Amino acid sequence: MIPEEIRKTIVALHAKGTALRVISRMFGISRNTVRDVVKRGHEEQPDQSGSCEEHQPLIADEYRRCEGNVVRVQEELKDRGIEIAYSTLTRIVREMGLREPRKKRAGAYTFAPGEEMQHDTSPHKVIVGGKPLTVQCASGQIRRLGSSDVRTCRMSHC
Numbered sequence: 001m002i003p004e005e006i007r008k009t010i011v012a013l014h015a016k017g018t019a020l021r022v023i024s025r026m027f028g029i030s031r032n033t034v035r036d037v038v039k040r041g042h043e044e045q046p047d048q049s050g051s052c053e054e055h056q057p058l059i060a061d062e063y064r065r066c067e068g069n070v071v072r073v074q075e076e077l078k079d080r081g082i083e084i085a086y087s088t089l090t091r092i093v094r095e096m097g098l099r100e101p102r103k104k105r106a107g108a109y110t111f112a113p114g115e116e117m118q119h120d121t122s123p124h125k126v127i128v129g130g131k132p133l134t135v136q137c138a139s140g141q142i143r144r145l146g147s148s149d150v151r152t153c154r155m156s157h158c
């Protein structure tokens with residue numbers, strides 16, 4: 001939210017003919033924000049923080065009825081003439097505590113440097129027996145692309 005004194009200054013600078021780009025650089029805000037301030041004048045932006053509070057009981061009912069599917073809840077609300085952006089709706093659902101908290105990870109993986117196995121299935125051009133081949137290396141095996149021929153190799157050779 002832009003403070004009132006900055007809004008007044010932006011409007012005054014624009015009225016004097018200062019370019020939007022110059023004003024945006026002066027205050028470190030986007031040109032779209034400057035454009036919006038100029039269009040609205042120096043009036044305060046309406047507070048939209050509580051605009052969905054009256055719909056919370058309906059959101060909770062629809063959330064349960066739709067079995068936790070927020071997209072479906074949004075569609076049901078839209079059918080009733082209530083338009084709420086998906087990101088706002090998910091925030092409301094989260095703040096109301098309707099969603100189950102995410103499960104914590106069961107364990108941790110700790111590997112010393114060089115212990116963790118790397119898995120690379122990128123094609124590599126190698127020379128085997130004097131012939132250039134395109135192969136894939138994965139889990140200690142080498143496979144010639146376009147063939148079912150699989151051979152075991154050390155990863156250092158791939």
